[in-house]
Amino acid sequence: MSEVQEKSTQFLTELFGDMRFDLNVMAKKTDEGYLFDLKGNDAPFLLNESGEMLDALETILFQIYGKEIDRTERFICDADGFRQTRKAELQAMARFAAGHVRKNGKPFTFGKLNGTERRVIHLTLQAEDDLITESVGEGRERRLQVRLK
Numbered sequence: 642m643s644e645v646q647e648k649s650t651q652f653l654t655e656l657f658g659d660m661r662f663d664l665n666v667m668a669k670k671t672d673e674g675y676l677f678d679l680k681g682n683d684a685p686f687l688l689n690e691s692g693e694m695l696d697a698l699e700t701i702l703f704q705i706y707g708k709e710i711d712r713t714e715r716f717i718c719d720a721d722g723f724r725q726t727r728k729a730e731l732q733a734m735a736r737f738a739a740g741h742v743r744k745n746g747k748p749f750t751f752g753k754l755n756g757t758e759r760r761v762i763h764l765t766l767q768a769e770d771d772l773i774t775e776s777v778g779e780g781r782e783r784r785l786q787v788r789l790k
Contacts, residue, residue, distance in 0.1 A: 642668070645709045646675055649702055649716065653677060662686070674714035677702075684720040692723050696755055715757070728761055735765040738787045739772055748788035750777070759785045 642650075650668045657664040657679075664681040677698075679687060687694040695718045702716040710716075717724060731754075738749040751762070762785055763774045770790075777786050 643670065645706050646670060649675060649677065649706055652702070652705065653679075653698070653718075657683075671717070674710065674716060675702075676717045676719065679718060679720040687718075687720040688723050692727070695720065695723065696757075699757070717757075727758070731758055731761040732765045735762040735787075738762075739766055739769060742772060742787050742789060746789060748786050751785045751787075753781070754785055759783075762787075 646668050650666050653666045657666070662681070662683040664679050664683050664687075667678040667680065669676050669678075687698075698718040699716045702718075706716070719725070734751070738751070741749050751759075754762070759776055766772055766774050766787060772787055773790050774785060774787050776783055778784050
C-alpha cells in the first residue's frame, strides 16, 4: 500500500470515527487513482443528494493529498456501488447524446454535471472521429457539450 493510500485511508477512518459513523474504509489502487470503498450501516447517508457527500470527501482528499499523487490520478469514494452505477448511466447518456447529435446535426448540451461526471462522458466519446466534447461555461454553470467536428 502506498503512503498516500495509507494516509488517506487513516484520515477517512478517523473522520468517520469522530463523526460516529458506522463505516469501514477499503482502499485500492486502480487505473484512475485511489478507490475508497465505504461500507457499513451509515453508507446510505453518503448517497443523499446524488452522492454529494462522496463528492465532498473526494474534494477533501484532493485538497489534503493531491500534491502527493500524479496529475492523472484521482481520489474516488464509493458506497454501495453508487459510482459504478452512475458511470454506466453516464456512458448510456453519452451514447444517447452522440446519436442525437449525429441525427440532428445540432450540439447536445448536458445539464449540471460535476467534473468527474463530465470526464466519464469525455472518455466515453473520445474515440468517436466525427464528434467533439467540450466543457463550456464557468464555475457552477459549466456544462458539457457534444457536437460534430
